[in-house]
Amino acid sequence: MAGSHNINRRDFVKLTSAAVGTVIGAAIGLPAIGYLISPALRAGGKDAWVPIGKLENIPIGEPYAFSFTRTQVNGWERTATSYGGFVIRKAEKPDDIVILSSRCTHLSCQVNWHPDSKSFVCPCHDASFDINGEVLAGPPPKPLDVYTEFKVDEAGQLLIHIKEG
Amino acid sequence: MWKKLYTWLDERLGLNDIYKATLDRPEPRGNWWNTLGSASLFLFVLQGITGIFLSVYYTPSPDHAYDSIQYIMTGVSFGWLIRGIHHWGASLMVLVVFIHMLRVFVTASYKYPRELTWLIGVGLLLVTLFMGFTGYLLPWNQKAFWATTVGTQIAGSVPFIGDFILKVLRGGSALSALTLQRFFAAHIWILPAMLAGLIGVHLFLIIKHGESQFPDKED
Numbered sequence: 001m002a003g004s005h006n007i008n009r010r011d012f013v014k015l016t017s018a019a020v021g022t023v024i025g026a027a028i029g030l031p032a033i034g035y036l037i038s039p040a041l042r043a044g045g046k047d048a049w050v051p052i053g054k055l056e057n058i059p060i061g062e063p064y065a066f067s068f069t070r071t072q073v074n075g076w077e078r079t080a081t082s083y084g085g086f087v088i089r090k091a092e093k094p095d096d097i098v099i100l101s102s103r104c105t106h107l108s109c110q111v112n113w114h115p116d117s118k119s120f121v122c123p124c125h126d127a128s129f130d131i132n133g134e135v136l137a138g139p140p141p142k143p144l145d146v147y148t149e150f151k152v153d154e155a156g157q158l159l160i161h162i163k164e165g
Numbered sequence: 166m167w168k169k170l171y172t173w174l175d176e177r178l179g180l181n182d183i184y185k186a187t188l189d190r191p192e193p194r195g196n197w198w199n200t201l202g203s204a205s206l207f208l209f210v211l212q213g214i215t216g217i218f219l220s221v222y223y224t225p226s227p228d229h230a231y232d233s234i235q236y237i238m239t240g241v242s243f244g245w246l247i248r249g250i251h252h253w254g255a256s257l258m259v260l261v262v263f264i265h266m267l268r269v270f271v272t273a274s275y276k277y278p279r280e281l282t283w284l285i286g287v288g289l290l291l292v293t294l295f296m297g298f299t300g301y302l303l304p305w306n307q308k309a310f311w312a313t314t315v316g317t318q319i320a321g322s323v324p325f326i327g328d329f330i331l332k333v334l335r336g337g338s339a340l341s342a343l344t345l346q347r348f349f350a351a352h353i354w355i356l357p358a359m360l361a362g363l364i365g366v367h368l369f370l371i372i373k374h375g376e377s378q379f380p381d382k383e384d
Contacts (some may be wrong), residue, residue, distance in 0.1 A: 032243075035244060077229065
């Protein structure tokens with residue numbers, strides 16, 4: 001209604017039905033969308049300190065394989081996720097430790113330590129990594145992942161810090 | 166622009182005719198009892214939509230059915246709302262469909278030329294009841310389990326072929342994972358498909374014949 005402050009009945013009805021319709025649409029639509037995307041909004045990122053073993057039992061100079069399993073509740077089911085890796089002690093000092101993940105950075109297969117060739121070899125696509133996790137050969141795009149956060153507690157137990165997705 | 170697009174579509178789809186036939190058709194006289202059919206249709210659509218939403222999380226397997234519903238109720242945003250609507254909508258639909266049938270009976274609207282509409286309506290009532298029966302088992306709790314035990318046992322009491330019917334319903338002689346799975350299939354595929362088909366014919370007949378005049382004092 002150009003130039004007039006009055007609104008005629010037809011326009012008023014149109015306007016109010018549009019407004020009420022929007023409110024009803026939002027009241028139904030938003031819960032519906034929330035329902036569908038709900039699992040994606042779960043707060044993830046739980047973290048934990050996981051014991052690997054007594055430091056005194058881990059040899060120096062040779063990668064020491066470890067593995068552990070964490071369970072997670074996804075909806076109505078428990079799922080177990082396996083983690084694995086290698087502890088490499090360079091020297092006697094407790095700090096001089098590198099902890100590598102055994103997950104190949106190519107397609108997530110488990111790499112194994114081959115003492116003869118002094119390298120980690122992935123069985124899937126014949127990739128190999130050196131003792132520091134650097135790529136020697138094969139398709140992996142980057143070095144093996146490193147667990148940077150670790151500590152040794154009073155009992156001499158080595159623990160690593162992990163974050164779960 | 167929109168007008169042109171609409172005219173283009175209308176010429177090809179006959180939108181105006183559809184509108185006139187479905188929403189602008191003449192009514193004998195305004196009466197709330199005549200709205201029960203539309204209410205049933207609305208509830209069917211509502212059950213369909215909430216049911217599809219529930220199937221996003223529900224698992225028809227004995228080890229997870231109960232837990233998946235617990236998850237819907239406590240873990241999913243607005244899961245309680247969706248399941249609540251489906252739960253209460255189911256009871257309401259049986260009620261509304263039944264009152265709709267009573268109305269048609271009382272006003273004698275089932276007479277010529279609407280006998281087929283009535284017969285299909287009886288089919289719709291039966292399928293709606295079967296929807297209730299099959300849906301009742303899906304939560305896989307004690308009430309569901311024993312209600313289905315009793316229900317299938319009743320079907321099994323038919324002379325001569327009763328045992329066979331019971332086995333067909335349960336998928337074997339025991340109430341098992343097979344029962345849950347086939348009730349689920351019936352509940353979300355077979356029965357809804359039957360309902361949708363029958364509703365289509367039911368609506369076609371209503372539009373074809375129009376609504377019946379209510380009987381007056383002379384009748």
